[in-house]
Structures are given as structure tokens and as C-alpha cells.
Amino acid sequence: MNSQSAAEAATANESGFGLSYGYGTDRGLRRELNEDSFIASDPVFAVADGMGGHEAGEIASGLCVRTLGSFPQLAAGVRTASAAELQECLLAADARIRSATGARAGTTLSGVVVVEQMGLPYWLVMNIGDSRTYRLSQGEFAQVSVDHSEVQEMVDAGSITAEEATVHPRRHVVTRALGTGDETEADFWLLPIQEGDRILVCSDGLTGELNDDHIFRILSTVGHPQDAVDALIQAALRAGGRDNVTVVVVDAKNVLNDAGVATTAPRPGAEVEDEDTLPRHELPAGDSTDDGGTSEASGAPDGNEDNGNGKE
Numbered sequence: 001m002n003s004q005s006a007a008e009a010a011t012a013n014e015s016g017f018g019l020s021y022g023y024g025t026d027r028g029l030r031r032e033l034n035e036d037s038f039i040a041s042d043p044v045f046a047v048a049d050g051m052g053g054h055e056a057g058e059i060a061s062g063l064c065v066r067t068l069g070s071f072p073q074l075a076a077g078v079r080t081a082s083a084a085e086l087q088e089c090l091l092a093a094d095a096r097i098r099s100a101t102g103a104r105a106g107t108t109l110s111g112v113v114v115v116e117q118m119g120l121p122y123w124l125v126m127n128i129g130d131s132r133t134y135r136l137s138q139g140e141f142a143q144v145s146v147d148h149s150e151v152q153e154m155v156d157a158g159s160i161t162a163e164e165a166t167v168h169p170r171r172h173v174v175t176r177a178l179g180t181g182d183e184t185e186a187d188f189w190l191l192p193i194q195e196g197d198r199i200l201v202c203s204d205g206l207t208g209e210l211n212d213d214h215i216f217r218i219l220s221t222v223g224h225p226q227d228a229v230d231a232l233i234q235a236a237l238r239a240g241g242r243d244n245v246t247v248v249v250v251d252a253k254n255v256l257n258d259a260g261v262a263t264t265a266p267r268p269g270a271e272v273e274d275e276d277t278l279p280r281h282e283l284p285a286g287d288s289t290d291d292g293g294t295s296e297a298s299g300a301p302d303g304n305e306d307n308g309n310g311k312e
């Protein structure tokens, strides 16, 4: 019931909706450099996996997250970014990487931007390449992003199974990236944030070592997001640590959903209290802390294909 960390307090806004998060990266046990970069700064949580070698990959992924972090619609912590604006930002990152590395280096990018529309919060998920964004929502764990990779294309064509993809010799070949190649357009998904949602963003150094069941077991049993990040990275290292591994975990709490809006509008005793922001657990109907009653409003727990893959 109490706010438990500075991060939570810092990210709660007027509506009482709050985020808590953790992050970490590890070079792994085989690579000499860590070419992954990440940003975890409300409202943007993203991982970039650079490629190119000789530090070029590190430059590419670093330029990518710095471009995101300095983007005006994100830098001020406001939650109004649109997919079109983000795509514009990613094109700027693409151009900066190309000029800095002569298009010899590239980077993936996956993650979420928290946006609010009509007072309701959403995960705006973005992806280019084979880093991944997953969501654990109402007990359901699902990959939201769809990899831009050769093996994903083979899976889509039915020529190999998803399990075969994880050991396929060409599993590291991405078909879209920023900074290199012809395909630089990201995919976007807009998902209503549900109470208790947990987002995982990671580089392929995690998913290359742990299958989804293993990831789900850790995510669903470790409480604090930073502890979940640490446990996932340690598990990836124990499994071999063959690549750089980067993990960001974001939890959403006190989500003001459709039902919450309906409940708070005619709030009894508003005159005496309306200068204070009410903690969610003091709302009369008590419908925000349990998972009951809100599932019908969710609409899209795992229907990725229905959610407008590849907006413009």
C-alpha cells in the first residue's frame, strides 16, 4: 500500500498512475565489448543492440538511445508521443548513426513509451530488429514485438518452428535495423495499460539463453522489478552468457482504467477533499487493486496481429 521506492514516487503523475522499474546490462561471458545500450527514463524504456564490431555497434546503439532521450516529446517526461513522432525520431537516429559510422554499423531497438490518451495510459510498443518487448498482464505472458529476422520469416512461412529458430545457424541475421540497410521502419503497437502490468524489454542475449517459459517463471515470481532484472541477467549468464544481455522491467500500478474513471467522477465528498490527490486504495468502489472487473475493457492482451502492426 505504501509507496516503496524513490522511483515509484518520482514517476507517479496527477492521476495517481505510477511506474516502478529496474534495469541492467552485462557484457556476458564471451564478448569483449558490450554493444547494447538502454534507456529507462519515464516515459521511455528501451533496449538497443548494436552491431558492427570494433566499437561501431556500441556507437550505433548509444546514438540511438541518446536520440530517443533527447527527443523533445520524450525529454520533458510528457506522455503525449505518437507513433508517427517516434518514427520521426528513429529516422533521425538512423541518419546520425549512418553519418557517424558510414552505415557500417547498425542497431536494433525495442521498448515502450508510456502515453496517455483521454486520460487513459497506454504502452506504445516500438520495435525494429530482434530485441524484444514482452508483457505480463493479468497472468498472461506474451511477446508483443515481432522480430525482424531471417528466422522469424522462416517461422512465418512455416518452413521451421519457433523452437527450431532458437538454434538455427542464421538466427542472428536481422532484416531491419537502424543505421544500416534499406529497411528502417519500426513497428508499433498501442496497448491499454492494465493494473499490475509488467513489461520486459531485452536484447537477444537474454532470449538466446532462456526460453519464454524460463523468463515467465522468473518474471512472475520475483516481486521488485530490479530484482527481476538481476535474476534474469544472472540466469542468462548461468546458461552461457554468449552475448551481451540487457534487461529493463517496468511495472504499472494504480492504473486509472475505464472503470476507475466511471467510479471517480461522482466521488462522494469531493468538496472537502478535492485539493488532495487521492490514493487509489481510498477510492470508494475498491476496483483498482484487484484484477476483477476490468478484463472486459482490456481488448488486447495478446492479439498482436490485430493491433495495427507497422503503422504507416
Ligand code: MN
Residues within 6 Å of the ligand: 049, 203, 204, 205, 243, 244
Ligand atoms: Mn545481441
